[in-house]
Amino acid sequence: MGMTDYTRHLSTRSRTSRESAIRRTGDIAASRADVVSLAPGFPDPDSFPWDEVRDIAASLLTGGDRSALQYGPTRGYPPLLAGLAEIMADRGIRGGTSATVTTGSQQALDLCARVFIDPGDVVLLERPSYTGGITAFGNAQARLVCVQQDSEGPSVAHLDEALTRERAAGRRIAFLYVIPNFQNPTGMLTTLARRHELLAWSSSRDVLIVEDDPYGALYFDDVATAAETRPIMADDQDGRVVYLSSFSKTVAPGLRVAWIGAAPALISKFEVAKQTADLCSSSLDQRIVYEIWKRGIFTKRLPLIRQCYRERRTIMEQAVCSEFGASVTWIEPKGGFFLWVTLPEGIDTDALLPRAVDHGVLYVPGSAFHVDSCDPRTARLAFSAVSHQEIRTGIGRLASAVREELDAGPSAVSAMMAGSSSAARSSSAGSKGSSRAPGSAGG
Amino acid sequence: MGMTDYTRHLSTRSRTSRESAIRRTGDIAASRADVVSLAPGFPDPDSFPWDEVRDIAASLLTGGDRSALQYGPTRGYPPLLAGLAEIMADRGIRGGTSATVTTGSQQALDLCARVFIDPGDVVLLERPSYTGGITAFGNAQARLVCVQQDSEGPSVAHLDEALTRERAAGRRIAFLYVIPNFQNPTGMLTTLARRHELLAWSSSRDVLIVEDDPYGALYFDDVATAAETRPIMADDQDGRVVYLSSFSKTVAPGLRVAWIGAAPALISKFEVAKQTADLCSSSLDQRIVYEIWKRGIFTKRLPLIRQCYRERRTIMEQAVCSEFGASVTWIEPKGGFFLWVTLPEGIDTDALLPRAVDHGVLYVPGSAFHVDSCDPRTARLAFSAVSHQEIRTGIGRLASAVREELDAGPSAVSAMMAGSSSAARSSSAGSKGSSRAPGSAGG
Numbered sequence: 001m002g003m004t005d006y007t008r009h010l011s012t013r014s015r016t017s018r019e020s021a022i023r024r025t026g027d028i029a030a031s032r033a034d035v036v037s038l039a040p041g042f043p044d045p046d047s048f049p050w051d052e053v054r055d056i057a058a059s060l061l062t063g064g065d066r067s068a069l070q071y072g073p074t075r076g077y078p079p080l081l082a083g084l085a086e087i088m089a090d091r092g093i094r095g096g097t098s099a100t101v102t103t104g105s106q107q108a109l110d111l112c113a114r115v116f117i118d119p120g121d122v123v124l125l126e127r128p129s130y131t132g133g134i135t136a137f138g139n140a141q142a143r144l145v146c147v148q149q150d151s152e153g154p155s156v157a158h159l160d161e162a163l164t165r166e167r168a169a170g171r172r173i174a175f176l177y178v179i180p181n182f183q184n185p186t187g188m189l190t191t192l193a194r195r196h197e198l199l200a201w202s203s204s205r206d207v208l209i210v211e212d213d214p215y216g217a218l219y220f221d222d223v224a225t226a227a228e229t230r231p232i233m234a235d236d237q238d239g240r241v242v243y244l245s246s247f248s249k250t251v252a253p254g255l256r257v258a259w260i261g262a263a264p265a266l267i268s269k270f271e272v273a274k275q276t277a278d279l280c281s282s283s284l285d286q287r288i289v290y291e292i293w294k295r296g297i298f299t300k301r302l303p304l305i306r307q308c309y310r311e312r313r314t315i316m317e318q319a320v321c322s323e324f325g326a327s328v329t330w331i332e333p334k335g336g337f338f339l340w341v342t343l344p345e346g347i348d349t350d351a352l353l354p355r356a357v358d359h360g361v362l363y364v365p366g367s368a369f370h371v372d373s374c375d376p377r378t379a380r381l382a383f384s385a386v387s388h389q390e391i392r393t394g395i396g397r398l399a400s401a402v403r404e405e406l407d408a409g410p411s412a413v414s415a416m417m418a419g420s421s422s423a424a425r426s427s428s429a430g431s432k433g434s435s436r437a438p439g440s441a442g443g
Numbered sequence: 444m445g446m447t448d449y450t451r452h453l454s455t456r457s458r459t460s461r462e463s464a465i466r467r468t469g470d471i472a473a474s475r476a477d478v479v480s481l482a483p484g485f486p487d488p489d490s491f492p493w494d495e496v497r498d499i500a501a502s503l504l505t506g507g508d509r510s511a512l513q514y515g516p517t518r519g520y521p522p523l524l525a526g527l528a529e530i531m532a533d534r535g536i537r538g539g540t541s542a543t544v545t546t547g548s549q550q551a552l553d554l555c556a557r558v559f560i561d562p563g564d565v566v567l568l569e570r571p572s573y574t575g576g577i578t579a580f581g582n583a584q585a586r587l588v589c590v591q592q593d594s595e596g597p598s599v600a601h602l603d604e605a606l607t608r609e610r611a612a613g614r615r616i617a618f619l620y621v622i623p624n625f626q627n628p629t630g631m632l633t634t635l636a637r638r639h640e641l642l643a644w645s646s647s648r649d650v651l652i653v654e655d656d657p658y659g660a661l662y663f664d665d666v667a668t669a670a671e672t673r674p675i676m677a678d679d680q681d682g683r684v685v686y687l688s689s690f691s692k693t694v695a696p697g698l699r700v701a702w703i704g705a706a707p708a709l710i711s712k713f714e715v716a717k718q719t720a721d722l723c724s725s726s727l728d729q730r731i732v733y734e735i736w737k738r739g740i741f742t743k744r745l746p747l748i749r750q751c752y753r754e755r756r757t758i759m760e761q762a763v764c765s766e767f768g769a770s771v772t773w774i775e776p777k778g779g780f781f782l783w784v785t786l787p788e789g790i791d792t793d794a795l796l797p798r799a800v801d802h803g804v805l806y807v808p809g810s811a812f813h814v815d816s817c818d819p820r821t822a823r824l825a826f827s828a829v830s831h832q833e834i835r836t837g838i839g840r841l842a843s844a845v846r847e848e849l850d851a852g853p854s855a856v857s858a859m860m861a862g863s864s865s866a867a868r869s870s871s872a873g874s875k876g877s878s879r880a881p882g883s884a885g886g
Contacts, residue, residue, distance in 0.1 A: 006706075006708055006709055006712070009559060009617075009618075009651050010558060010559065010712065011557065011558060011559055011560050011561045011564075011617075012561050013557060013558075013561075014557060014558040014559070014712050014715075014716065017712075017715045017716065017719070040514070042513060042514055043513075045506075045509040045510070045512065045513055048506075048512045050504060050505070050506040050512075051506075053504050053512065054500070054501060054504035054505070057497070057500040057501070057504060058497060058500070058501055061493060061496050061497035061500060062493070062497070063488075063491075063493040063494075066488040067488070067697075068697060069488065069491045069493075069496065069695035069696070069697035069698060070485060070486075070488055070695070070696060070697050071483070071485055071691075071696045071697065072697065103546055103699070103721040103724075103725075104721050104722055104723075106718075106719070106720070106721050106722040107720065107721040110719055110720050110721070114454065114456060114457060115453060115454060115456075115457040116452060116453065116454055116457070117454050118454045118455050118456075121454075132722070135718065135719050136719050139716075139719050174452075174454075175452075208452055248514075252512035252513070253512070253513060253514045253726075254510075254511060254512035254513050254514065254515065254725065254726030254727055255512060255725065255726075255727060256546070256721065256723070256724065256725045263449075265449055266449055269449070269453065269457050269460075272457075272460045273457065273460065273582075275549075275578065276460070276549070276553055276578050276579050276582050277549070277550065277553050277720065277721075278546040278547050278549050278550040278553070278699065278720075278721070279547055279549040279575070280547075280699070281546075281699065282546075282697065282698065282699045282725045282727075282728050283696075283697030283698075284697055284698060284725075284727065284728065284731075285725050285727065285728065288727075
């Protein structure tokens with residue numbers, strides 16, 4: 001083809017768009033069959049209700065319901081919308097909340113960007129935060145302002161400081177983006193007390209909250225309870241919270257069905273934005289998910305799914321502990337898919353990645369979840385889509401890669417600390433730019 | 444809920460977003476069970492391969508392929524991408540074109556907006572044009588500049604005039620958006636000669652072309668041939684054309700599977716934009732469509748589908764002719780879903796709509812396909828999703844509504860032309876702002 005440089009034809013947004021770092025690691029994983037990938041936050045395909053989906057698809061596709069393969073309403077399949085109201089009510093969310101189906105939660109994040117963000121507006125978010133949010137808001141040319149988390153969740157004092165500073169500079173705050181339940185990437189559970197403080201603060205400062213809750217149903221019942229996952233929105237009297245949730249982690253993500261719950265006046269805005277985005281989500285996917293819920297399969301399977309991920313978490317914690325000893329710390333996840341680890345001093349998880357791939361293991365470096373500086377030792381390890389044996393193998397390989405990296409001593413830090421290259425060495429002082437919350441240390 | 448006015452929290456885009464007029468008529472149709480809706484451009488559910496989709500779903504959902512319900516690559520299911528290359532090659536499009544799957548063609552339009560449009564950039568488009576394009580580009584804050592069509596397609600002279608004027612005013616041209624095959628809403632087929640002229644013009648003026656082709660396979664073989672549907676992209680040597688197509692009209696739209704074909708350097712940009720938009724399209728939908736194509740069902744069914752719509756076109760033309768006589772004109776559709784009619788002088792199709800609904804028929808007023816003034820007598824009548832009997836009933840009801848409207852004489856024009864309220868009256872002079880191409884008159 002004649003043209004190779006399209007630069008002058010591209011939008012500013014497209015010229016500057018940031019690609020998802022996690023998706024990039026997917027390409028690496030696909031190129032090596034034997035790699036153990038602890039990178040993607042994929043659910044376990046064994047947790048998908050295969051037989052039930054097959055039965056449901058067979059009954060939906062008889063042609064009895066001629067609308068099953070037709071365009072549907074932008075807001076979603078009406079029986080599913082009614083179901084979502086019940087699911088939200090089960091989570092404590094008041095009646096009067098309206099909903100729209102979205103093509104996965106990524107679309108929900110993107111619709112939030114469309115509906116709330118003008119270029120230069122500020123989005124407040126946790127530090128670290130989910131890459132999908134960072135790209136959706138960042139690509140809409142928001143100014144991303146990340147706020148430190150402490151052991152209870154995002155710090156209200158820091159939030160208020162950031163808000164005051166940004167408003168003083170004449171900037172509009174689009175919203176605060178939080179993932180209170182088993183945050184991606186840290187696995188942190190924001191305490192109920194902190195949720196109340198966040199809501200009171202948002203009300204006093206007139207800020208909207210976008211509450212992203214894909215993992216709430218996946219608490220580990222040895223360390224957490226359903227009550228602790230109560231959404232912030234459940235106590236919202238003002239219609240100030242926009243609630244996002246999804247069936248990707250509890251049914252199957254290949255069925256692209258998630259939703260936004262919000263005040264009716266906002267849902268109308270999301271609906272118009274979704275018309276432009278994709279007219280409607282898959283009619284078949286929506287009906288399958290609806291039937292999974294309607295037939296009680298959704299609720300019935302949750303305890304099994306929780307147990308599955310709880311066991312994997314235990315296996316991963318044990319493996320990290322036995323391979324690394326005290327040299328690696330992490331936040332104890334109380335649910336969800338992830339272990340957020342801090343590797344030994346001298347490791348830069350971006351620089352380590354090629355060596356890790358050589359050793360046959362993949363993870364997501366901490367930098368992917370930051371928009372500014374971050375502790376270079378951090379990484380997200382997903383235990384959700386790997387077997388117990390793969391977890392052990394993967395962590396073993398990671399440990400080998402780390403040992404080799406420290407022995408090779410390529411980094412300035414480890415060169416400075418000559419001789420201190422044992423993998424079992426405990427890290428001493430915190431490194432610059434650490435964004436880690438002081439969570440429980442494993443091992 | 445406490446907050447009712449979210450205005451200060453909304454983006455400029457959301458405050459000013461334009462809703463799809465067609466989607467609005469859907470709400471009216473849903474509120475009356477007995478209404479005959481000639482409004483939505485839905486395909487006929489009887490044309491969907493129900494049995495085949497059911498069989499395919501059953502074999503996909505055995506759990507043998509663990510990825511069938513998992514997240515997939517953003518660009519799409521790799522075997523489907525290979526299939527798209529073959530489908531495009533069958534349409535004359537050269538090798539070396541790359542593709543990305545999209546969640547329906549609406550997402551493709553939206554990705555074009557993201558990748559090419561900065562606020563204030565110009566999009567050139569046909570007059571009238573598809574509402575989904577108008578909303579996608581308009582909501583991205585493009586300046587929409589519509590260009591007259593003549594009997595061969597969009598006028599190159601008018602295009603060049605518009606381009607020169609807009610560039611002289613310092614504006615950037617994002618792209619030209621065209622629907623050469625059985626345009627929505629006019630049903631027009633751009634001639635091959637005009638396609639060559641458009642391509643040569645776009646090259647000389649360094650403009651990209653977004654070629655939207657959902658209907659190309661649906662030519663009516665009594666008045667058109669496959670050769671006449673050859674995409675503009677087939678003759679593109681420069682990578683200047685971005686080609687959009689879809690399975691919505693040829694398989695089923697509830698499976699949200701469409702695609703963009705373009706030079707690899709552009710597809711990378713679309714892929715990054717799609718990551719932000721929804722990560723990936725439905726894994727199940729993509730696999731079903733792929734199997735439909737792979738098993739030869741797609742190709743085998745096309746002649747039947749063409750015949751179905753050809754017959755409906757004939758029925759609708761006959762009904763319009765017998766109900767309205769010479770008082771209504773239209774462009775003879777050579778394929779696709781629509782009859783673009785001009786109703787008798789004195790009718791304003793926006794004003795007529797409530798009366799039409801009272802009579803039990805729905806259509807889309809011509810204004811929905813315009814961004815500026817338009818001939819108020821125009822309307823789009825879809826024959827795609829209604830039976831022969833419904834077509835006859837619907838056109839009969841439309842004729843009654845038109846007669847009643849003219850008798851009531853509510854519009855300024857018919858009041859002025861007192862007494863001339865016969866439905867069989869032939870319209871005389873063209874009304875102001877007419878955007879209609881001089882197509883063949885029916886009857």
